[in-house]
Amino acid sequence: MSDCKHHQVIIIGAGAAGLMCALTAGYRGRDVLLLDNAKQLGRKILISGGGRCNFTNLQTQAAAYLCTNPHFVKSALARFTQWDFIAMVERHGIAYHEKTLGQLFCDESAKEIVEMLTTECDWAGVKIQLRTEVLNVSKKETGFELHTSEGNYSCESLVIATGGLSMPKLGATPFGFKLAQQFGLRVLPTTAGLVPFTLQPEDKSHFECLAGVSLPVTVTSASGQSFSEALLFTHRGISGPAILQISSYWKPGEAVYIDLLPGLNFVDWYKTISVESPKLSIKNALSRLLPKRLVERLQEIGAIPDKALNQLSKAEVEAMADYFANWSIAPGGTEGYRTAEVTLGGVCTDELSSKTLEAKACKGLYFIGEVVDVTGWLGGYNFQWAWSSGHAAGEAV
Secondary structure, eight states: OOSEEEEEEEEEOOSHHHHHHHHHHHHTTOOEEEEOSSSSSOHHHHHHHHHTOEEEETTOOGGGEEOSSTTTTHHHHHHSOHHHHHHHHHHTTOOEEEOSTTEEEESSOTHHHHHHHHHHHHHTTOEEEOSOOEEEEEEETTEEEEEETTEEEEEEEEEEOOOOSSOGGGTOOSHHHHHHHHTTOOEEEEEEESOOEEOOHHHHHHHGGGTTOEEEEEEEOTTSOEEEEEEEEOSSEEESHHHHHHHTTOOTTOOEEEESSTTOOHHHHHHHHHHHOTTSBHHHHHTTTSOHHHHHHHHHTTSSOSSBGGGOOHHHHHHHHHHHHSEEEOOSEEOOTTTOSEEEEEEOGGGBOTTTOBBTTSTTEEEOGGGBSOEEOTTTHHHHHHHHHHHHHHTTO
């Protein structure tokens, strides 16, 4: 290609992982160009955590990640930890707080995280170029050539930080997966993760009237993974943190099992309350434990008898105890990439070095962040993977 601008490192994708990789490489004195087809930087960062960005989790550990090789994430996470990112946040004077379960959020706005990363890139001498579409990439003897909507570029090290397929309205595309396949890397099938469930027609007709009702539950997948957080009924199905978490472990056709009264021994509770208030209806008694609208609906569909506490048989009490502890629901599906927070699957980790994120079969080519088959739990874990994998590649390019 004639008139080809050269940089030592080109990073495609100016999200969380791409920005971290760029500033890390820039501080090492590398000549870095960061490209993105978007109009603004870090769009997913800006909308995350309700606009406050759940930027990491105090409890980050390898066990919080889904990956075909559970050991793959350990190296990157150990070399740039949640404490390293928190230190950067504190250096920039960004106020933050812990919400629940180790989740850290900005007090003010997610914009502060984007501004921090942009400032660091500026200090590190990184050139950022937005509104640039990469049309094709080819391998040359000394690296790579990129043909883009803004001209041609060459580099020795090429980093792919283009994310997954979740939230297409933010510009998500399969670019990274296609590029991996172009260079002979295996890409595992992708599905939506951290995503609400839709219900099958009968369940939907039973429960759509509860949209907006929320309660704490413990939800367990067919494979035995469980999470204790809130469940939220929606017009289309069920959502809330507990459901988003379990969706990453769910396979079509399987049921999920929901304990609607976590930590409560229902039979013991019944014995106590039926002595205190024998003539109280089971509906009114249960409304002390569960949202009233949910109790009324469960009675309407026959899951709860219409009786006073002292009229219930032992078998009825045991049946209710089992129902509340193991409410089983087989989702019809998920809401898909439109509302998913992450993409499961992606570039197979067997193809990459866990230390540098470089493709084993293609020297100089790196894959970081969500494009890789690494998916964290809800609550800042995916951002921490972006920071850690971006830093690992930034140290190597």
